[in-house]
Amino acid sequence: MISVLLVGNGNVATHLHTAFLKADTIVVTQISSRNLKNIPSADLTIIAVSDDAIAEVSSKINNKLVVHTSGGCSISELKNENNKGVFYMLQTFSKGKEVNFCEVPFCLEATNKNDQQLLDKVAKSIGEKIYEVDSEQRKALHVAAVFVNNFTNHLYKIGNDICTEHKVPFEVLFPLIKETASKIEFLSPKKAQTGPAVRKDKKTIKNHLDLLDENQQEIYQLLTKSIQNSVD
Amino acid sequence: MISVLLVGNGNVATHLHTAFLKADTIVVTQISSRNLKNIPSADLTIIAVSDDAIAEVSSKINNKLVVHTSGGCSISELKNENNKGVFYMLQTFSKGKEVNFCEVPFCLEATNKNDQQLLDKVAKSIGEKIYEVDSEQRKALHVAAVFVNNFTNHLYKIGNDICTEHKVPFEVLFPLIKETASKIEFLSPKKAQTGPAVRKDKKTIKNHLDLLDENQQEIYQLLTKSIQNSVD
Structure with a gap:
């Protein structure tokens, strides 16, 4: 014992x-x-x-x-x-x-x-x-966890805010959220990347920005830029 | 038929x-x-x-x-x-x-x-x-989907990059990723928010920033600011 x-x-x-x-x-x-x-x-x-x-x-x-x-x-x-x-x-x-x-x-x-x-x-x-x-590796894991947990949850919150403002139930997004999370177990996040940023679809990106408030726009633009830089 | x-x-x-x-x-x-x-x-x-x-x-x-x-x-x-x-x-x-x-x-x-x-x-x-x-609601859903799917996947990619650089297996994060995604079905993302940003834990935030490259730092800071503004 x-x-x-x-x-x-x-x-x-x-x-x-x-x-x-x-x-x-x-x-x-x-x-x-x-x-x-x-x-x-x-x-x-x-x-x-x-x-x-x-x-x-x-x-x-x-x-x-x-x-x-x-x-x-x-x-x-x-x-x-x-x-x-x-x-x-x-x-x-x-x-x-x-x-x-x-x-x-x-x-x-x-x-x-x-x-x-x-x-x-x-x-x-x-x-x-x-x-x-070890302590160095744990430090890295802890930062990585902030990205995949804390920050991801904040993106869910923004998704929820957008739905509430436009009167659509947030639950419509639940299956997509689950699928996104389970996909990485068989496909690396780099290969799993989809959407207007990676397609460099300027027209859709502009339409999206028009719908967002200032804070949401800033996040949208920074993450779009980061996605585009990561595939170059 | x-x-x-x-x-x-x-x-x-x-x-x-x-x-x-x-x-x-x-x-x-x-x-x-x-x-x-x-x-x-x-x-x-x-x-x-x-x-x-x-x-x-x-x-x-x-x-x-x-x-x-x-x-x-x-x-x-x-x-x-x-x-x-x-x-x-x-x-x-x-x-x-x-x-x-x-x-x-x-x-x-x-x-x-x-x-x-x-x-x-x-x-x-x-x-x-x-x-x-309707078309207006669908437009909103489409933008919200970019946040909860495309951008979330990019945060997974950053988590993966940090793990690779510090030689820890990314799979250690899989259970956390899944739990974060399933939590929102019974807890709103606003209430589910945890981590150093929402706690305003400046010491941990500084430690994290020291570990990141410039692009990761920019994303970390913007999302931390956005989380803090959303709870004020």
């Missing part, structure tokens, strides 16, 4: 706690990061707190292996005295929505082979997709 | 032909748009050709109801003498990949009730999601 201590009570900590409770090989305890007076010992301590709090919380923990769950922070953000690592799950966690951990990529980092194996075992107790990712 | 004549031999015409062949209530014929000397008569003639060719091809057809399949063109682009309409399917069609027409939204436009009912019947013979959409 591996003992896991979870520190934090946000979405990530809560979803992990639920998952570990079901794992045969894990004994899990969860504590709040606001009450660090009596910290239980554990084989693995997972700090799932906001990026800004990682340094302070970790400095108060003397357990043997302490990891954080942040995609945006380096391993060196941890200020505990013993071993350090990272247990980053590249997925969005929403309150109230169950997480299927078999679909979650675990990006693991440790400073020695033993710790890496322990993180591996713990991740495999609840998941299937396990990757070794 | 309804007789349908398909004009064109691109992706849309070919996928429609395959689907209509399986429909009990439809007799379908397909002809090339390059050979318009002997045009068979039909209850419904569907012109599935490039936007630029719609006017010329339609001007040569004397059948009673002629429709085009373009999201970017108005109904007035048709130059036939009899009735006009639009039979627009809002989905990306790829060569070689089978289309599940039950998942395709049909956006139909006609100039009278009889024609609308005929288009409705024909769409229902192969599909399930039927919408009445």
Whole structure:
């Protein structure tokens, strides 16, 4: 059995706690990061707190292996005295929505082979997709995730705004959105690119710009230019 | 039985032909748009050709109801003498990949009730999601589709580029991409927005910008600004 201590009570900590409770090989305890007076010992301590709090919380923990769950922070953000690592799950966690951990990529980092194996075992107790990712690679993944998640979601919002303004139901676009997302699994995004930008269809581009507000126009023009430059 | 004549031999015409062949209530014929000397008569003639060719091809057809399949063109682009309409399917069609027409939204436009009912019947013979959409609404949908499909795909490409440059497999991002796309069906994109932009996390934004090339930085900054303005 591996003992896991979870520190934090946000979405990530809560979803992990639920998952570990079901794992045969894990004994899990969860504590709040606001009450660090009596910290239980554990084989693995997972700090799932906001990026800004990682340094302070970790400095108060003397357990043997302490990891954080942040995609945006380096391993060196941890200020505990013993071993350090990272247990980053590249997925969005929403309150109230169950997480299927078999679909979650675990990006693991440790400073020695033993710790890496322990993180591996713990991740495999609840998941299937396990990757070794160092701090530099994780930084790149985190930026890439902003493009494919945060920024993509903002493009959905603009699509929604355009539909609302012109009185068409946004749901008409759902199948297209899903197809666009699933296409990249068998076709590279470069090859999957379609539309007026890549066709250099000036007439359609002009018609589209006429329909947009200033902010939408600016985004339309910049992304169109970027698409055209990427195929030259 | 309804007789349908398909004009064109691109992706849309070919996928429609395959689907209509399986429909009990439809007799379908397909002809090339390059050979318009002997045009068979039909209850419904569907012109599935490039936007630029719609006017010329339609001007040569004397059948009673002629429709085009373009999201970017108005109904007035048709130059036939009899009735006009639009039979627009809002989905990306790829060569070689089978289309599940039950998942395709049909956006139909006609100039009278009889024609609308005929288009409705024909769409229902192969599909399930039927919408009445006029030329103005379709124009808006077409622009919105550029944001949620063409531009989103370009953001995937940038994500892929960042991964390649930093030697992490792009597939690590697939579950996040899928989750982002499916989330909007139960949460509006405005409410689903997460990430450093909406949190106004200046430190992370700076770290991200340091990792990007000039073109990526420009897109990152504009979309970050747009996200921040949309929540103010």
